[in-house]
Amino acid sequence: MAQVHIDRVSKIYSGTQRAVNDISIVIPDGEFVVLVGPSGCGKSTLLRMVAGLERITEGTISIDGRVVNALEPAERDIAMVFQNYALYPHMKVYDNMAYGLRNRGMPKAEIDQRVREAAKTLELERLLERRPRELSGGQRQRVAMGRAIVRSPKVFLFDEPLSNLDAKLRGQMRVEIRKLQRRFGVTSIYVTHDQVEAMTLADTLVVMNNGVAEQVGSPLDVYKRPASTFVAGFIGAPAMNLIDADVSDDGSAATVGGAVIAPLEHSAILEPGHAVTLGIRPEHLRRAGANEKAEIELVVSAIEILGADTLAHGQIGAGGPGKSNLIARLPGTTRLEVGSKLPLAIDRSAIHLFDRETGRRIVSDKASQTEVTPRARLAAV
Amino acid sequence: MTDIATSLNNAAASETPEGGIRWGLVLDHAILIAGSLFMLLPVFLAFMTSTHEAVTVHTEGVQYLPGDQLVANYSTVLFDGIGFTGAVNGTTMMMNSMILGFGFAIGKIIVAMMAAYAIVYFRFPLAELAFWAIFVTLLLPLEVRILPSYEIVRKMGLINSYTGLIVPLIASATATFFFRQFFKTVPDELVEAARIDGAGPMKFFIDILVPLSRTMIAAIFIIMFVYGWNQYLWPTLITTNEDYFTLVRGIKQIIQVWVGAQIPEYSQAMALAVLAMLPPVIVVVVFQSWFIRGLTESDK
Secondary structure: OOOEEEEEEEEEEOOOEEEEEEEEEEEOOOOEEEEEOOOOOOHHHHHHHHHOOOOOOEEEEEEOOEEOOOOOHHHHOEEEEOOOOOOOOOOOHHHHHHHHHHHOOOOHHHHHHHHHHHHHHOOOHHHOOOOHHHOOHHHHHHHHHHHHHOOOOOEEEEEOOOOOOOHHHHHHHHHHHHHHHHHHOOEEEEEEOOHHHHHHHOOEEEEEEOOEEEEEEOHHHHHHOOOEHHHHHHOOOOOOEEEEEEEOOOOOEEEEOOEEEEEOOOHHHOOOOOEEEEEEOHHHEEEOOOOOOOOEEEEEEEEEEOOOEEEEEEEEOOOOOOOEEEEEEEEOOOOOOOOOEEEEEEOHHHOEEEEOOOOEEOOOOHHHOOOOOOOOEEOOO | OHHHHHHHHHHHHHHOHHHOOOHHHHHHHHHHHHHHHHHHHHHHHHHHHOOOOHHHHHHHOOOOOOOOOHHHHHHHHHHOOEOOOOOEOHHHHHHHHHHHHHHHHHHHHHHHHHHHHHHHHOOOOOHHHHHHHHHHHHHOOOOOOHHHHHHHHHHOOOOOOHHHHHHHHOOOHHHHHHHHHHHHHOOHHHHHHHHHOOOOHHHHHHHHHHHHOHHHHHHHHHHHHHHHHOOOHHHHHHOOOHHHOOHHHHHHHHHHHOOOOOOOOHHHHHHHHHHHHHHHHHHHHHHHHHHHHHHHOOOO
C-alpha cells in the first residue's frame, strides 16, 4: 500500500509527439483512481509508465516515496491486470498465480498458502488445476485478478480489464473489483474508456484528452461541474447538450441567433456578446407544464423508449441560424410523436457555461465551492 | 461449371444413404487408394527384393514376392562388416545417422529459436539487417558453398568427426524465419505480464516462450530430422573414415564397392534402404500426433 506520485510526467514519441503531456497527480494510499478518456488520449500510456512497461520521457513517478523511473516492473512492487488477461496459456491456473512468487524466490509453503488464499477469495479453488483455455472469460479475468492479489503489491494497475467481457459479466466483475480493492485497501489505478465503469469504480476520476488531464475530481464532482466542454461531453450518457450561444446585451441570458434560450446567473462575470457554449444535461430538461413558461421548444425528430426513461432527440431553433441538436431525457411515461413540438423547461441551476474559445468552464462565484473534496488532486503545478 | 454441378450432385448423393452406392465416396476412395499404392509400391518392392539372394536379383530383377533370405540379409546388413574395409556394419551406420539426424534437428531448433528470439524481442542496431542477412542465406544452399565450407571444416581439423558433420549445417534460415513469425504472434501482454512477474529475458524464453512453441518445435523437428537423416553430399565429403558412415551413404557403398568379379549385393542394399526408411517414418508418426494435438488445442 502506498502513495503514488506522478510528477510532471510526459511521454514523447519520436521527438515531438506528446502522448502524455505534463501530467501531475497525487494518489493517496488506498485510493481507487480511474483514468478515463477516448482511445488515444494517453491513459494507457500513463498507466504503462507507472507499471514500468513504458519509459518515462520527462518527469518522475514515485511509489511510496521512492522514485521508480529506472526500476524494472518487477522491482516496482506493482501488479497489473491486462485487457486480454495475458495468462500463460501453458501453465495451470495455480502456476499462473505462483509464477511471479517463484521468480521472487519465495518459499514453496508460503507460495502455496498465498495462492490458495487468493483462490478462495476469488472462488477459483476448483479451477486451480485447469489451464486458461479451459476457462470462461469471466474465470480467466478472476485468475488475472488472482495473479495480482497473491503478490500483495503496493499498487494495482488495471488496463481496461473488463473490455473483453459481456455486459452482464462486466457489471458483476465491476462490483467485485471494487469490493476486492476496498477489502485489500490497495492503491489502484484503473484505465477504461467506459464512463459507467469510471463513475462507479472511482474514488477519483481523471478525465484525459490528448495526453492532458482535463479534470481530476470525484466522479460526482466531475459530473456536476465538468471543467471543460470535453469533459462535459464525455461524462454522462447520453452526453450533455452543448449549444453555441451568445450572452445577451444585459448579460442576463444566453441567446441563440438573437432569441433568448436560457437565463443566466453568471451575469457578474460575463460581458455582453461573449461567445459561450451552453451545456445542459438531457436529464435536466423537462416538459414544461401547462402554466409554465417554456424556455425552449424542441422539434422532435426521434424517440428512444428505454422503459424507465424516454429520450427525445430533436432540434431547437429550426430554420434559424441557431439551429442546434438536443436530447432530452423524459420520464418513461411521456408520450411523444415524431415531428411534434415539445416545450421544455430548463433547470436554471443545472446550466453549465463554457467559454467557447477555450472550452473551459466559466465559474460563477456561487457555484465554485466544491461539495465533494477528492482525496487525490492535481498537484500544485 | 459441369465440375461444380457434378460435385454438388455427389455431395447431395452422399447425404442420402438410401439411394444405393454413393459414387462420390467411391471415387474419393479410389483416388486415395491409387495415391497410396503409388507411394507404397516402391517401398513394397524394395522390401520384397531385400528378401532374395543377390544372384536372383541380378538375374531376374526386382522381385514381387517374398524370398527366403529375409533373416540372412538383414542380419548381415545389421551386424556383419560391410563396406570397403568391412569395419562398419548397419548398426553403426544407423547410430551415425541417428546422431546426425538428432544433432542436426535439435541443433537447428536451438540456434534458430535463439536467433529468432533476439530478432523479435530485442532492439539492437541493425537487427532488421541481421534478419535479412539470415534470410538471404536461403539463396545459398549447401551445394553452392560446399567448397569453402569443406575447406573451413578441414582447416579446423573436423574431418571425420560428428562436430564436422553437424555444426556446419546447423544454422537454418528456414527455421529462424518460422520461429520469428511464430514469436510475432505471441501477444505483447504476455511479455509484459512476465516482466511484471519478474522474469528476465532468459527466464521468459525458457519458462514461457519455449513451452508455447511446442507445436512449432515439433513441426520443425520433423522436417529437420528427415532432412538431416537424408543428407548425402555433406557426409560423403566430410567422412572418409568408415566409422562415421551414415546409412544413406552406406547404401551406395554396398553397390559401389563390390564391383569386379562379384555381383553387387543388391538385396543387401535394398535391406539397408528399408532400414534407412524406418526412423524417419517413426519420427513423423510420433511427432505428427503431437503436432496435431498442439494445433487443435488453440493456446494463444
